[in-house]
Amino acid sequence: xxxxxxxxxxxxxxxxxxxxxxxxxxxxxxxxxxxxxxxxxxxxxxxxxxxxxxxxxxxxxxxxxxxxxxxxxxxxxxxxxxxxxxxxxxxxxxxxxxxxxxxxxxxxxxxxxxxxxxxxxxxxxxxxxxxxxxxxxxxxxxxxxxxxxxxxxxxxxxxxxxxxxxxxxxxxxxxxxxxxxxxxxxxxxxxxxxxxx
Numbered sequence: 001x002x003x004x005x006x007x008x009x010x011x012x013x014x015x016x017x018x019x020x021x022x023x024x025x026x027x028x029x030x031x032x033x034x035x036x037x038x039x040x041x042x043x044x045x046x047x048x049x050x051x052x053x054x055x056x057x058x059x060x061x062x063x064x065x066x067x068x069x070x071x072x073x074x075x076x077x078x079x080x081x082x083x084x085x086x087x088x089x090x091x092x093x094x095x096x097x098x099x100x101x102x103x104x105x106x107x108x109x110x111x112x113x114x115x116x117x118x119x120x121x122x123x124x125x126x127x128x129x130x131x132x133x134x135x136x137x138x139x140x141x142x143x144x145x146x147x148x149x150x151x152x153x154x155x156x157x158x159x160x161x162x163x164x165x166x167x168x169x170x171x172x173x174x175x176x177x178x179x180x181x182x183x184x185x186x187x188x189x190x191x192x193x194x195x196x197x
Contacts, residue, residue: 008082008086009086009091011042012079012082012083012086012091013091015040015042015079016091016094016095016098018040019040019075019095019098019099019109020098022040022073022109023098023109023111023114026073026109026111027111027115027139030111030139030142030143030146031139031142033146033149033150035071035150035162035166036071036073037064037068037069037070037071037072037073037074038060038064038068038073038074039059039060039061039063039064039067039068039073039074039075039076040060040073040074040075040076040079040109041056041059041060041063041076041078041079042056042076042078042079042082043055043056043059043078044056045057059076063076067106068108069162070161070162070165070166070169071162071165071166072102072106072108072109072165072169073108073109074106074107074108075099075107075108075109076107077107080095080099080107083095097113097114097117098110098113098114100113110173112143112169112170112173113173113176115136115139116136116173116177116180119132119133119136119184120177120180120184123180123183123184128184128185133184133185133186136186137186137190140174140190140191141190141191143170143191144170144190144191144192144193147163147166147167147170147193148193150163150166151163151164151167151193164195167193167195170191170192170193171192171193174188174191174192175188175192
């Protein structure tokens, strides 16, 4: 996407549009039992026909490799600082509804939070919608089963901690939205993943 170098707000709006696309991809892949990790950063980059290089590429690679660790897509704090500096209104609200600070201080794109906040926003504005409620229920149940199945396979393996992170992530979001789920006659306890250790 060609963006004027002087138009910071347009760049940051473009970033949030990309976050929306990433969330769509994460939801599609989560629905197919595929976990991904990665990193989003902002900096200078050169891309030619056969080569891409620059600080942005190096930062994204190092973040994905050393910091993402869990099945999450990390967001460089520099991007959020630019949003907060430029705008404490709509851009910040859009970023907050899609990006979460993790227990280790790393920001990541929060696909479950986005699904739950979309559902709740629709519920508050229009009331219960059977198809949307059922869609959320199906998505959350499938997510839970996916994590449980992978946890069984991961026991004692080097990647077991990644699945425990995913279980904690799932449970935190479900608990955060517990009262709202109850408002919509959805049972929070059905989506929680118990720790069998």
